[in-house]
Amino acid sequence: MKLSRRNFLKRSTVLSATALTAPMILREPAAAAGKPILLGSLLDLSGGLAASGVPMKYALELAVAEINAGGGLLGRPVKIVGYDTQSNIQLYSQYAQQLALKDRVDVVHGGITSASREAIRPTFDRFRILYFYNVLYEGGVCDRNTFCTGTTPAQTVQKLVPYAMDLAKGKTAYIIAADYNYGQITAKWMTKYVQDNGGKVLETDFFPLDVTNFGSAISKIQAAKPDLLLSALVGGNHTAFYRQWQSAGMKGQIPIASTTFGLVNEPETLAPDVSNGIVGAYGYFQELDTPASKKFVADIKKAHPDTPYISELASATYEGVNLWAEGVRKAGSIDRMKVIEALESGISFDGPSGKVSLDHATHHTTRNAYLAKVEDKKWDVLETFKNVAPSDTASVCNLIKNPNDNKQYIIEL
Amino acid sequence: MGPTMDIYIMLGLNALNGVASLFLLCVGLAIIFGMMKIVNLAHGEFIMLGAYATVVSTNAGVNIWISMLVISPLFVGVVGLVIERLLIRHLYGRLIDSMLATWGLSLLITGIITTIFGNTIKGVQTPLGSFSVGQYSSSYYNLFIFAMALVVMAIVFVVMRFTRFGMIARATMQNPGMSAALGINPDRVYMLTFAAGAGLTGLAGGLIAPVAGITPGMGAAYVAKAFITVVGGGTSIITGTISAASLFGTIDQIGSYLTTPVYGQVIVFTTAIVLIRLLPQGISGRFFKGQL
Secondary structure, eight states: OOOOHHHHHHHHHHHHHHHHHHHHHHHHHHHHHTOOEEEEEEEOOSSTTHHHHHHHHHHHHHHHHHHHHTTOBTTBOEEEEEEEOTTOHHHHHHHHHIIIIIIOOSEEEEOOSHHHHHHHHHHHHHTTOEEEEOSOOOOOEEETTEEEOSOOTTTTHHHHHHHHHHHHTSSEEEEEEESSHHHHHHHHHHHHHHHHTTOEEEEEEEEOTTOOOOHHHHHHHHHHOOSEEEEEOOSTTTHHHHHHHHHTTOTTTSOEEESSTTSSSHHHHSOHHHHTTOEEEESOOTTOOSHHHHHHHHHHHHHOTTOOOOOHHHHHHHHHHHHHHHHHHHHTSOOHHHHHHHHTTTOEEEETTEEEEEOTTTSOEEEEEEEEEEETTEEEEEEEEEEEOOHHHHTTOOTTTOTTOEEEOOOOO | OOHHHHHHHHHHHHHHHHHHHHHHHHHHHIIIIIIHOOOOTTHHHHHHHHHHHHHHHHHTTOOHHHIIIIIHHHHHHHHHHHHHHHTGGGOTTOHHHHHHHHHHHHHHHHHHHHHHHOSSOBOOOOOSOEEEETTEEEEHHHHHHHHHHHHHHHHHHHHHHHSHHHHHHHHHHHOHHHHHHTTOOHHHHHHHHHHHHHHHHHHHHHHHGGGSOBOTTTTHHHHHHHHHHHHHHOSOHHHHHHHHHHHHHHHHHHHHHHSOHHHHHHHHHHHHHHHHHHOTTHHHHHTSTTOO
């Protein structure tokens, strides 16, 4: 048949009319059974924080793929609605609104820095969208709509400080930290745990994220002569500190313990004589040799062989999505309040880091913590602390008694 | 020598290192901005390319000194040459357009490097060892940076002041029409000057590679300070950049030591604002008028 212009127009009109109406016909019966549950995701996949965000995205996708392979939730598939927040806080606010109002997702997993979490948490509170923050952070968030599945200082810093003080064979510490809410509050926790262990903090210095020259900072530390250096430096620019420290001949002179070093892939990319001996404590290390951990690493590497380092950021994301899925299964509904109540009823999940249980009073997790030391470009896991409770947040936050509480408590010293 | 003397020596060394690094990071921009009036917002990315050139070639087995001193400047110089031919030459005399285009260029370069090397932190080891002054210690590499700043300063001065190319370049920047009438091809001079500026920036990137955290986005941490220094310095490439780098580098290091790193930055930016308010033509526009 010859395709004349008139024929073509006529037929394409018919086709497009079918195309427009067809989904409507199909969608109606699907709504009851197969309409996907929407899981919103806000992660930095480009810009300065991409090295943190990309493995989190892989972990999120892995969790969702496994859930869907097992038949989905309540007979419905789970679909990710994800945005790249490009390491830009403004985009967090914008995409949070979009997830809430336009996409109308059923839950959101996302946020990396504490600054980004505090930018989007109020939005999800206001529009009543369940929110999971799957990152280690400074603790203290008390909000019934929010679940924080990463470790907090009572789970990591509390273990790290006495270990490092033992290692340093001394009682004085010097704190260096990034100058935003995470660094500021973590420095307070470091100070508390140093004091709790009979030590003294000589000085605390904060560095804006774009500082690249640490010459005067190193001189100040040398003048103070601490026994131990505690670091909560963040980001690519700040890794310059460790190299300038080593090139000034300070490596090995004063031991370093950090709450941030090695969350991305610093041990792998810095030379061993820069990074050897740095101590860290997190909820997960990819070097953990449990079967669950090995499988998790293998699954992610299988899908994405070039994944830089699989840290607590990725494991907590994977565990966060699975905890939420457990909650939905238990609630038998996707209704926000029913899911929250199910999540509060003592849900737990056996993830790559071990058993992770949600705590009703704080909406945080009781989970394992691990202490490790960098050895030849890898983390050497030295100690395991089983089922550590988020006691820092628990000391200020009780959502059983005050379900309407909604703030981030900050430690007072 | 008492402990107080030691700290003065250390502060002096830190300040020298701050000034020298700032000078090295700015001199390429000073040439491109000061001579050609092109606002190159991709300056930070040129630094980043220089740093990556050093990291990649050193990790491939090239001697680190050759990577820093030869490969980085050559590579970024060639990149600069290509960019000048494809993009910049269409933008001479169009200040706003050049800003927009080079900003886009900076995003493109960051994107390309992210795609190739991934968004993770790279690095090479710092060569040379350390020395101590009483209870303080510092790196010989800091002294090397200072020496390199002196060498670059001397080279730029000699080339601009005593060579035929330097004279032609200065003449072309002052009056391209007249230079063309005298048989010089301004197009070619612009191209080479831009490439030279890019090459020096690449050298700076290579030199900071051993003491910086190298990521595709690292340029952002340098570009603002570089612009403030160049604008604060005014149009004279050497005297302007040296005087502004000395002022800001010293204030940054001493200010951070005496107060905190946060206030150190506040003090630098406040000084810059006051300086540019009082001397809109920069330091060299007021005190070293007409000098190189």
